[in-house]
Amino acid sequence: MPANTIVSVTCIPMRLPFHHWSPAPLFAGRPRDKLDSALVRLETQDGTVAWGESYCVEPTALVAIFGTLIAPLAVGRDADDAALLPGMQRTLHNLGRSGPVVHALAGLDIALWDLRAKRAGVPLYELLGGKRRDRVRVYASLLQYYGDAERLDAVTTQALGEGYTEIKLHERTSDALAAVRRATGAGVPIMVDTNCAWLPDEAHDAIAAMREHDPFWIEEPLWPPEDDHALKQLKQLCRVPLAVGENAASTYALKQMIANHSVDYVQPSVIKLGLSAAWDIARHCVDTPVVCAPQVAFFGPGYLASLHLIAAQQADVALERLYVELAHVPYGKRVPIQNGFVQVPDTPGLGADPESELAEGRYAS
Ligand SMILES: [Mg+2]
Incomplete structure (x- = not known):
């Protein structure tokens, strides 16, 4: 054979x-x-x-x-x-x-x-035409705190203390964003992921209320997420950048968003669509106003694949990292996050294999 x-x-x-x-x-x-x-x-x-x-x-x-x-x-x-x-x-x-x-x-x-x-x-990025950067900025992506201002303040302060310079929230209110803005001060990008919180006629007012706290982007503002027409209308009205894409069923849907300029940031997920598809989208964004900012709410080989993609693509974007304490941190030693950055691995392939406890299924159930 x-x-x-x-x-x-x-x-x-x-x-x-x-x-x-x-x-x-x-x-x-x-x-x-x-x-x-x-x-x-x-x-x-x-x-x-x-x-x-x-x-x-x-x-x-x-x-x-x-x-x-x-x-x-x-x-x-x-x-x-x-x-x-x-x-x-x-x-x-x-x-x-x-x-x-x-x-x-x-x-x-x-x-x-x-x-x-x-x-x-060769390192994977070589197959994507080479790396454009040796290290990639990482943003701390907070899970849900349901508007609890005290916890949002504490967790944001902790993330900033560890060197992160960009924060993402999974919240839905301007009060939650205000609490985090108070913790960061001006100038720190704060993305707000609402996970499809609003119907089209609800979204505009909800986003308008957040505007004074300077959100960097609003992610998945609409239910259903594939309503491209409503998304484009919202983008024109709300004057805050929008990010969508992790729930797209295909590159076709994402290319429609890019062609229609219905989003500012397009967010393919490599563990849902594959790296080939996400890389296709990254290249498709070149010479358009739309930026490819992959969704990376996972920690394994897909995380490393996204790191190589971001290192190789034209647009300089930050890598998403769910900000949690894990029972086991995949690649924690081989590809560590230090001071809000991660070095792009230069060893062949993705740069690291899953540790034996993961490969042997210790966390399989
Ligand atoms: Mg998201």
Whole structure:
């Protein structure tokens, strides 16, 4: 069998217990005490192991998808075959154009990039045309505090004390933004992610109330997030930059947003759409007013893939980092965040493999 034949593709759930100095926030209607995604482990005939990451909130479903759909189509195939992933996308398209099957393919895509870079003996950014920066600014992305001004102030002050110079909130009120603005003072970028808080006729007034506290962008202001027409109208009216994209089902949807100028920042998620798709979007933004600012609310190979993308793309944007205390910090030693920056790894592939406790599934349940 040729050296680059895929011999296994498996999925290892990664459910990292976390603490954010406050009671557990709600996610998908239930209290959240773990941050979930899934590692994708790809091995070729010559023993090379590469890693990807898929969006995952239901590990049982994703593990089954890898076992019954992904592995049977990938094992035995040449990992260098450029038609492999596009072919699988077409073969599986009847199962839905978004959701867990697409997220599984995104993880496989990242693993194939890691594999290609490892086999070429180069850091992944070299396959993206080289790095434009040696280190990338990181922003502290706070979880929900439901407007609790005291906690917002304390956590923001803590993040600034650790060297972060940009903050993102997952809040919905101008009072919450005001509390954080008081903590940072003027000049510190504060992004406000509302997670699709408002219907189109509610959004304008809510954003207008925030304007005096100088939000850097408002993220996902509208429900439903794919209402491109309402988004464009809002952008023209509200005079605050808008950021959207993590819930987009395809590059097609994101390219529509760019073509329509309905957003200021477009936010592909590599663990939902894949690195190939996100890189396509980053290049598509060049020579447009829209900036590619990937969504990176995860910690594994997808985080490193996003780091390489940001290092290689034209626009200089910060890397998102959920600001929490994790039971285990992936790549904490190999690719640490120091003083609000992370060095772009120069070793082959993504730059680091998941630590053995992650690879062996210690945090799988
Ligand atoms: Mg978001």
